[in-house]
Amino acid sequence: MLVNSPVQGPRHLVRVFVDFWNYTLSMRNADAEFRTDWAMLGPVLAHAAAGVVDVAAASEYQGLNFYGSHDPAREADRRLHRWATTVVDTFPGVSVSIVPCQRKRSPPICHTCHSAVAQCPACGADMRGTEEKGVDVRMATDMISLAWADNYDIAVLVSSDRDFVPVAEFLETRGIKVIHGAFPPRGAQLTARCWGSVNVALLREEFRFVRPMPDH
Numbered sequence: 001m002l003v004n005s006p007v008q009g010p011r012h013l014v015r016v017f018v019d020f021w022n023y024t025l026s027m028r029n030a031d032a033e034f035r036t037d038w039a040m041l042g043p044v045l046a047h048a049a050a051g052v053v054d055v056a057a058a059s060e061y062q063g064l065n066f067y068g069s070h071d072p073a074r075e076a077d078r079r080l081h082r083w084a085t086t087v088v089d090t091f092p093g094v095s096v097s098i099v100p101c102q103r104k105r106s107p108p109i110c111h112t113c114h115s116a117v118a119q120c121p122a123c124g125a126d127m128r129g130t131e132e133k134g135v136d137v138r139m140a141t142d143m144i145s146l147a148w149a150d151n152y153d154i155a156v157l158v159s160s161d162r163d164f165v166p167v168a169e170f171l172e173t174r175g176i177k178v179i180h181g182a183f184p185p186r187g188a189q190l191t192a193r194c195w196g197s198v199n200v201a202l203l204r205e206e207f208r209f210v211r212p213m214p215d216h
Contacts, residue, residue, distance in 0.1 A: 011058045014046035015152035016181070017143055019135070019159035020068030020084075020098075023200075026160060026183035030201040038066075039091040040207040048203055049156045049179035052196040062152050063093035067139045071101045097138055140167045147176045154179060158200065160187030168193050 018041070027034050042064030050059030066088060070077035081098055089096040143155055144167065155171065157164060158181035168178040172195065180190055180197040191197045 010054065010056075011060055012050050012053060012154050013060050013062050013152045014050055014154040014156065015062040015146060016042045016045050016049075016064040016156040017139055017158065018064060018066050018181075019139060019161065020066055022159045022161060023181075026186060027201065027204070030183060031204060034204060035209040037207045037209040038064075038088045038094065042093060044203055044206045045156045045158070045181055045198065045200070046154075048198045049154055049181075049196075052179055052198060053154055053177050059154075061093060063095060065139070065142055066094060066096045066098075067135050068096075068098040069101050069135050070098055077101075097135075097142075099134055099138070136161065136163055140164065143167055143171065147171055147174060153177065156181050156198070157190075157194065160190065162187070162189045165190055165193045168195075 027036070043061050046061040047059055050057060066084065068080075068084060070081045072078060072081075084096050084098045088094055139159075143157070146152060147155070153176060155176060155178045157168065157178055160183060168180075168190065171178050177195040180187065180194040181200045182191050182197045183201055184191070184199060
């Protein structure tokens, strides 16, 4: 079983942190038809990361933290929120944090006259888009607070966002090894600052969702 290696030796506690939208878009680029088995993603990545740190060590999967955002005004995003909080959040070890997107403070600027366009001239709709606020901060805070509580000694960070470079560097000063769950060549700067990396796309057959065959 992936979550507990039978190999004798030191035991590493591994927790997986996933930036949902970053992961989803990266995997879509690697395999447009891929569907994730969220019950298996964490154990597979935890096992792979422990092997990068110490091939002779046993690993204990501590869980997967899922971070995302949604726009409550969009039906597709409302479905995403229901799925994440009522399905993904029920899998063993998985903790979901999904927050509403915030309306941007400033409207877009016309590239010709450089005037702010607050409303659509045709229908009057608000031209300000939405943006993801607080997801990266929550993810970084959890990584640090859980490490401080000795919840894990290996973190798998699934994101290509270089904003996590300071987090990886700080955790290393505390003896925590951060393994980048990477989609090369994306996120090369973050990969360089982590202790090691695993290529998530190359592992995908181990956590591909397969719809059960109906009983006859």
